[in-house]
Amino acid sequence: MIKQFTAVVLRSVSTLLIVLVLTFFITRIAYRNPAAMLAPRNATQESIDAVARALRLDEPWYLQLWYYLFRGPDIQGAPMGLMHWPPALGYSFRKQAPVTDLILAKAPVTLSLALGAVVIWMTISLVSGVIASRWPGRLIDHVLAFFAYVGLSVPTFLSGILISYFFFFQLTNNGMSWFPSSGYVPLTEDPLQWARHLALPWATLAIAEIGIFQRMVRASMLDVLGQDYIRTARAKGVSERRIYFSHALKSALNPILTLGGLELAVIMGGAIVTETIFGLDGVGRMAIAAALDGDFPVVIGTTIFAAASFIVTTLAVDLIAQWRDPANKR
Secondary structure (H helix, E strand, O other), X not given: OHHHHHHHHHHHHHXXXXXXXXXXXXHHHHOOOHHHHHOOOOOOHHHHHHHHXXXXXXXOHHHHHHHHHHOOOOOOOOOOOOOOOOOOOOEEOOOOEEHHHHXXXXXXXXXXXXXXXXXXXXXXXXXXXXXXXXXXXXXXXXXXXXXXHHHHHOOHHHHHHHHHHHHHHHHHHOOOOOOOOOOOOOXXXXXXXXXXXXXXXXXXHHHHHHHHHHHHHHHHHHHHHOOHHHHHHHHOOOOHHHHHHHHHHHHHHHHXXXXXXXXXXXXXXXXXXXXXXXXXXXXXXXXXXHHHHOOHHHHXXXXXXXXXXXXXXXXXXXXXHHHHOHHHHO
């Protein structure tokens, strides 16, 4: 177990470094004159040169990468390097703030969006998947499959617009404004308003994911229900409810948890479309704005944040899967 954990950690660190190198190299190609983009408008050449010297943009990209890892920009008050503790993700001249602080300010929004959507789609998918596997080929199975395919077919931007239209604009016009169409309220400030502001974004993300997970739960359940130990349990008179929820579902969860962890990691990288539609000031929306503004330190920082979120989530899922594996408990 320790050997496997060490191998996974080393692979994760290597992956993060590769992502950093590629991102750093690509941004240097995409932004030909980054100092001019980061300098104020109508800045003189002397000001542009000062920005280039401060961020070491006048040096080769591999030296810039070395400074990014171990030294950081020579700016008063900015933290020093990604490899220091706490890690620093650079300094944004556009925002006049360390990139780490900018991401930490936006991360609670994206984290709230991701976790809430995961809880919704996993709960609905597990219940509907078990029901579909209980009566395969019956009417209820076909109805659930129809809704799953519809959810998969509708693009996120379209489902978000439709949900916003029907559940905000139409209800507001009829005097029933249940859910705000935009904005974010921190959980620590008001839990009820936090949930109300995120209800529509959660539903938008959950619609497409329910289609994937519901069919996956059904397929995994049908595969497990054909095993010998399930037939033995039925022969011993175990109730169908216990067979489905205590025996079959428990064994079918591993691939579902793995895929769920991967989807959570993807959303943590920034649900750009959903955040834009509902006016959520999260990591994904900030990354897009930074890319358009030429704020490449923020682009690099958000990319590293997304990669780190994916790696940490994948690592956690792998550990949970190994812990649930009966072979590792003998």
